Amino acid sequence: DTEVTQTPKHLVMGMTNKKSLKCEQHMGHRAMYWYKQKAKKPPELMFVYSYEKLSINESVPSRFSPECPNSSLLNLHLHALQPEDSALYLCASSRDINNEQFFGPGTRLTVL
Amino acid sequence: AQSVTQPDIHITVSEGASLELRCNYSYGATPYLFWYVQSPGQGLQLLLKYFSGDTLVQGIKGFEAEFKRSQSSFNLRKPSVHWSDAAEYFCAVGLFNQAGTALIFGKGTTLSVSS
Numbered sequence: 001d002t003e004v005t006q007t008p009k010h011l012v013m014g015m016t017n018k019k020s021l022k023c024e025q026h027m028g029h030r031a032m033y034w035y036k037q038k039a040k041k042p043p044e045l046m047f048v049y050s051y052e053k054l055s056i057n058e059s060v061p062s063r064f065s066p067e068c069p070n071s072s073l074l075n076l077h078l079h080a081l082q083p084e085d086s087a088l089y090l091c092a093s094s095r096d097i098n099n100e101q102f103f104g105p106g107t108r109l110t111v112l
Numbered sequence: 113a114q115s116v117t118q119p120d121i122h123i124t125v126s127e128g129a130s131l132e133l134r135c136n137y138s139y140g141a142t143p144y145l146f147w148y149v150q151s152p153g154q155g156l157q158l159l160l161k162y163f164s165g166d167t168l169v170q171g172i173k174g175f176e177a178e179f180k181r182s183q184s185s186f187n188l189r190k191p192s193v194h195w196s197d198a199a200e201y202f203c204a205v206g207l208f209n210q211a212g213t214a215l216i217f218g219k220g221t222t223l224s225v226s227s
Contacts, residue, residue: 004155006155031212031213033212041219042202042217042218042219042220043156043202043215043217045214045215048211048212048213048214050211050212055211055212056211056212056214058214088153090155090156092156094213097208097211097212097213098208098213099213100146100158100161100206101158101213101215102158103148103155103156103157103158104155105154105155106153106154106155108153
């Protein structure tokens with residue numbers, strides 16, 4: 001298995017909802033990442049997990065809460081989001097923190 | 113500060129013609145460089161990478177890139193473009209440290225392929 005999977009593909013939520021994005025990889029990678037990509041823009045790093053521990057938080061608002069329950073799974077919990085948080089959320093993984101990153105297909109999030 | 117510049121926002125190439133996408137970086141040390149491709153609404157696919165060694169690197173789908181330290185460039189090339197190559201192309205610098213890796217992306221170049 002050489003891919004990163006993300007669910008759901010699309011998500012529409014209201015500003016008072018709580019939802020979660022899920023990312024999974026079975027390549028034995030020990031680093032996982034969340035990126036946010038607005039339309040017509042490059043991806044921007046949000047969080048880095050290395051060996052299931054949060055190692056980088058790029059000053060992301062607390063309404064985004066990452067979780068890494070095991071080495072294959074990465075979640076992003078969403079609460080009280082704003083319409084400007086609407087974007088494509090990309091997950092990536094790498095063998096360790098100093099190797100190339102492989103991206104999943106993304107979750108298209110719309111906040112109403 | 114580290115940065116990546118892709119001077120061309122949009123390029124149109126005829127099918128079968130050659131392609132060169134430009135990338136310039138600003139980084140204090142020897143950079144780790146990447147090219148990714150993104151089709152509409154999709155994730156990013158790694159085309160190739162440069163960490164060290166031979167400055168001409170081969171990637172997937174017939175792409176290659178050349179690292180030129182003197183010009184701070186890492187241009188992507190393909191000898192004959194196919195209609196399926198139409199997509200967004202991102203050049204990126206990898207900033208590695210003990211905490212993790214931040215990929216700094218350029219703003220991207222949109223490639224259109226005409227028949």
